Amino acid sequence: MEIKFFDDRVIVSGTDDFSAGKIFDCGQCFRWVRSPDGSWTGSALGRVLRLREEEGSVIFECGKEEFLGVWHDYFDLGRDYAALRKRLSVSEYMERACGFGAGIRILRQDAWEALCTFIISQCNNIARITGIVDRLCRIFGDEQEGGFCSFPGPERLCGLSERDLEPLRAGYRASYIISAARSVASGALELEALRSCDAETAEAALTALPGVGRKVASCVMLFGLGHTEAFPVDTWMRRALRDNFGPGFDPSVFGPDAGFAQQYIFYYSRWGRGGERYVCD
DNA sequence: AACCAGGCGCATA
């Protein structure tokens, strides 16, 4: 992978492992939008970025400092995904899943945003999750360039009531959002400290929050806390595992790569051939 | 017009 710096943009080229469409549509984040011209714009970590793909390279519309200080890490560009896919291709199925998902990267998202959005995601569909998250940012976040809004932090939400959140139309999840905001804002839950904890400790701390079970906790760990061994299992994963792996399958065989295995399996089962059989059943 | 969504928490066996 090559990175070239210009005054107003950074160009990343020479990799099969950056596909904006797959990265933003694989269900890990909810705030990147595609423009008619094919470019993508999103708000993350308090900043707005636009990027576009052109002839096998990715163009980040930002300066060198911002790229190195923010986006290089956010897009996990220091990781060798080609080597990762090779390690994960331990079976014919995994080889297909990794090939199909080539281009996926697991974003290093803000931990609070991950917690909040995956609380919202429970028993919900992507379209509605996106809408609720958008309203949350639009109503309680700060305005940014291009009509985008920042993700409101826990200190912004901790003083609100369930009625204040009614315009989100988040249903019963509203109370979960508020109590999570209060736990984090008060310091009762130190999200950043969970980065360096072992997985069991992090999961226990997260599931202590109302409305946070194993699935949401594992998503927060994987997408927001850098716990790459986390392996979220939802309805899609349950079906994919049931049909393609033994009944006693243990994701820990993938060790610290388990989270990436999960993403490739999930993406393949939803959008690839691995998922078609379920439609016909 | 139903069905169900990247679940959770609680009750019951």
Place this chain on the structure above:
DNA sequence: TATGCGCATGGT
């Protein structure tokens, strides 16, 4: 440990 249910809302 396993299974079932209600929870708010609205996309498909």
